Amino acid sequence: MNNATVLTNLKGLMSPVPGSPWKVDRIDDAAIVRMEGRIAWMGRRADLPAEWADSPATDGQGGWALPGFVDPHTHLLFAGDRSGEFNRRLHGVPYAQIASEGGGIRETVRATRAATVQELVELGEARLKVLRARGVIHIEAKTGYGLELEAESRLLEAYSELKRRGWSLDVTLLPAHDIPLEYAGDAEGYSRIVADDWLPELVRRHPGAASYCDVFIETGVFTVAQGRRILDAGKRLGLQPRIHADELSWTGGAELAAELGAASADHLMFCSEQGMKAMAAGNVTPILLPVTTLCLGMKEWAPSRRMIETGCQVALASDFNPGSSPCLDPLLVLRLGCLQLRLTFEEALCAMTLHAARSLGHNDLGHLQPGARTPIALWPVEDPLELVYWVGEAYVPSVSF
Numbered sequence: 163m164n165n166a167t168v169l170t171n172l173k174g175l176m177s178p179v180p181g182s183p184w185k186v187d188r189i190d191d192a193a194i195v196r197m198e199g200r201i202a203w204m205g206r207r208a209d210l211p212a213e214w215a216d217s218p219a220t221d222g223q224g225g226w227a228l229p230g231f232v233d234p235h236t237h238l239l240f241a242g243d244r245s246g247e248f249n250r251r252l253h254g255v256p257y258a259q260i261a262s263e264g265g266g267i268r269e270t271v272r273a274t275r276a277a278t279v280q281e282l283v284e285l286g287e288a289r290l291k292v293l294r295a296r297g298v299i300h301i302e303a304k305t306g307y308g309l310e311l312e313a314e315s316r317l318l319e320a321y322s323e324l325k326r327r328g329w330s331l332d333v334t335l336l337p338a339h340d341i342p343l344e345y346a347g348d349a350e351g352y353s354r355i356v357a358d359d360w361l362p363e364l365v366r367r368h369p370g371a372a373s374y375c376d377v378f379i380e381t382g383v384f385t386v387a388q389g390r391r392i393l394d395a396g397k398r399l400g401l402q403p404r405i406h407a408d409e410l411s412w413t414g415g416a417e418l419a420a421e422l423g424a425a426s427a428d429h430l431m432f433c434s435e436q437g438m439k440a441m442a443a444g445n446v447t448p449i450l451l452p453v454t455t456l457c458l459g460m461k462e463w464a465p466s467r468r469m470i471e472t473g474c475q476v477a478l479a480s481d482f483n484p485g486s487s488p489c490l491d492p493l494l495v496l497r498l499g500c501l502q503l504r505l506t507f508e509e510a511l512c513a514m515t516l517h518a519a520r521s522l523g524h525n526d527l528g529h530l531q532p533g534a535r536t537p538i539a540l541w542p543v544e545d546p547l548e549l550v551y552w553v554g555e556a557y558v559p560s561v562s563f
């Protein structure tokens with residue numbers, strides 16, 4: 163009746179519980195009812211309400227049902243790659259030297275500026291297919307490898323085309339990802355042109371395309387004052403702030419995120435105690451990016467346990483980018499969340515689903531409770547803990563509903 167389908171023959175399901183930050187429901191031998199694109203009921207198969215007993219069934223093939231992952235921090239669109247530079251670094255060449263020779267992020271900016279919208283769309287779609295096949299059903303995606311008006315505009319155009327093709331993503335404007343060559347030594351001038359000219363122009367050209375604005379606040383890049391100017395300009399255009407904060411040193415990025423009512427502060431390896439308290443009080447989601455810490459070879463993992471103790475609802479993300487996280491593997495994020503950030507499996511699951519979705523304003527993603535519209539990932543495991551325990555195993559889910 164009434165277009166309902168029942169997902170059954172499940173070993174079980176695990177789902178965060180909205181409203182209870184770290185609570186996870188675990189139900190063995192479960193069934194899930196979907197109706198009008200949303201979950202109408204979930205529970206033990208034996209308790210399936212009579213009204214759905216005769217509805218068409220989908221075979222869960224004995225797998226475990228988890229909400230699809232949400233990745234709340236990616237730099238999805240860029241051209242070129244930096245594998246050559248990566249090997250030079252393995253041979254001991256410092257990043258500063260590579261950068262001074264025009265490599266590093268500048269190489270990506272050059273390649274991205276040279277790419278057409280069509281090329282960017284194809285690159286983005288190929289990456290989204292990989293993510294989807296690995297259980298990621300929604301992402302946040304940033305501009306930021308254009309660093310000039312026209313290239314940033316092409317990135318926005320490409321993201322809009324990906325949305326038109328049906329991909330589920332939220333877009334963040336990040337022209338202040340770095341200081342481009344044209345403004346070398348003039349972060350102040352660059353932050354002014356981004357705030358005063360580029361953001362209004364990008365929103366005028368692509369109304370509704372972006373939801374957020376981001377700045378890389380870091381020693382030697384943008385100061386808190388420059389970040390505030392850009393993010394305030396974004397807010398006047400309806401873009402909520404997200405911040406690359408306290409990644410390589412403490413700069414007060416988390417505190418600024420709380421002051422501005424940001425959706426998230428991201429990285430946070432050097433976050434202060436005060437910054438954590440401010441984020442908890444201001445309902446800012448700290449987004450931790452452990453693959454970046456791994457790839458940069460850093461010893462300082464974000465103080466995740468302290469954040470949770472302080473009351474923060476921590477999320478995890480890939481930080482997919484060609485320099486410090488060339489990684490489209492959500493299981494690596496999950497595993498590092500447990501093994502290095504010392505989250506429990508249940509906490510890491512919440513961080514990659516419920517809290518990631520909430521940081522993007524999607525209360526109907528990231529869980530399997532009634533009302534959710536999330537696609538469901540069916541994992542071929544005896545127990546979900548295997549996803550972390552068998553640390554190198556390349557499990558592939560099927561995405562259902």
Ligand SMILES: [Zn+2]
Pocket residue numbers: 235236237406481483
């Ligand atoms: Zn990033």
